[in-house]
Amino acid sequence: MFNTIVYSLKQNLYINLTNRCTARCVFCPRVSRPVIKEYNLRLSYEPSVEDVIGAVRNSAVYKEIVFCGFGEPTLRLYDLLEIADWLKSQGAKVRLNTNGHGNLIYRRSIVPDLIGRIDAVSVSLNAPDAATYYRIVRPDFGPQTYHAVKEFIKECRQMLPEVGVTTVGLPSLDVLQCERVAEELRTPFKVHDLWKQTESATAA
Numbered sequence: 538m539f540n541t542i543v544y545s546l547k548q549n550l551y552i553n554l555t556n557r558c559t560a561r562c563v564f565c566p567r568v569s570r571p572v573i574k575e576y577n578l579r580l581s582y583e584p585s586v587e588d589v590i591g592a593v594r595n596s597a598v599y600k601e602i603v604f605c606g607f608g609e610p611t612l613r614l615y616d617l618l619e620i621a622d623w624l625k626s627q628g629a630k631v632r633l634n635t636n637g638h639g640n641l642i643y644r645r646s647i648v649p650d651l652i653g654r655i656d657a658v659s660v661s662l663n664a665p666d667a668a669t670y671y672r673i674v675r676p677d678f679g680p681q682t683y684h685a686v687k688e689f690i691k692e693c694r695q696m697l698p699e700v701g702v703t704t705v706g707l708p709s710l711d712v713l714q715c716e717r718v719a720e721e722l723r724t725p726f727k728v729h730d731l732w733k734q735t736e737s738a739t740a741a
C-alpha cells in the first residue's frame with residue numbers, strides 16, 4: 538500500500554512528508570523501493586498539515602515524533618513547522634531527521650525557525666570530506682554542500698537542545714574519519730548499518 542503518512546517503529550512515530558529530496562544518495566532506495574519494514578513510503582501525493590495531524594492522532598503514546606521519510610522533510614518547511622507547533626502543544630518530543638540542506642534550499646538559516654518546535658535534529662553527513670560527500674550523496678547544490686551541512690550542524694548545536702550526526706556504514710566509507718568530523722563538530726555520532734537501513738527508520 539502506498540501513501541503511508543505516518544508509521545510507527547519501536548516507541549516512535551515517523552512522519553512521511555515528502556518523497557522529494559535535494560540529494561540522490563548512492564545507497565538510497567527512495568526512488569526504486571522506498572520501503573521500511575511493512576511500510577511502503579511511496580507517496581502519490583504529499584499529505585496536507587490536516588492529513589498529518591489526523592494520522593498522528595494521539596502523540597502522547599510515543600517517545601518521539603520524528604519527521605523522517607524517504608525524502609527531505611525541510612522541503613516542506615512551513616508545513617513541518619505548523620505540524621511541529623501542534624505536536625509541541627500536545628507535549629510531544631519532536632525530532633527532525635534531515636540531510637542538512639535546509640539553509641541552502643531557503644538561502645537563509647532555517648535553524649531559528651526550529652527553536653521551540655524541534656527538540657532534536659539528526660543530520661546525515663555520510664562522508665568525512667567534501668569530495669566523498671559529493672560522490673556519495675550527489676547533492677543538488679554542488680561540491681560546496683558538505684561545508685554548508687557542517688555549518689547547519691554548528692548552528693543547530695548552538696540553538697537547539699539536541700543535535701546528532703549520522704553516517705551510513707558503507708564498506709567504502711571511512712567511518713572513523715566520519716566520527717572524527719562529528720567530534721570536531723562536538724556532536725554525538727551514530728552509524729546506520731546499510732543492510733539494515735530499510736529495516737529501521739534511517740532515511741534522512
Ligand code: SF4
Pocket residue numbers: 558559560561562565566567606607608609636661674740741
Ligand atoms: S538517503 Fe535521505 S538524503 Fe539521501 S537521497 Fe535518500 S532521502 Fe535523500
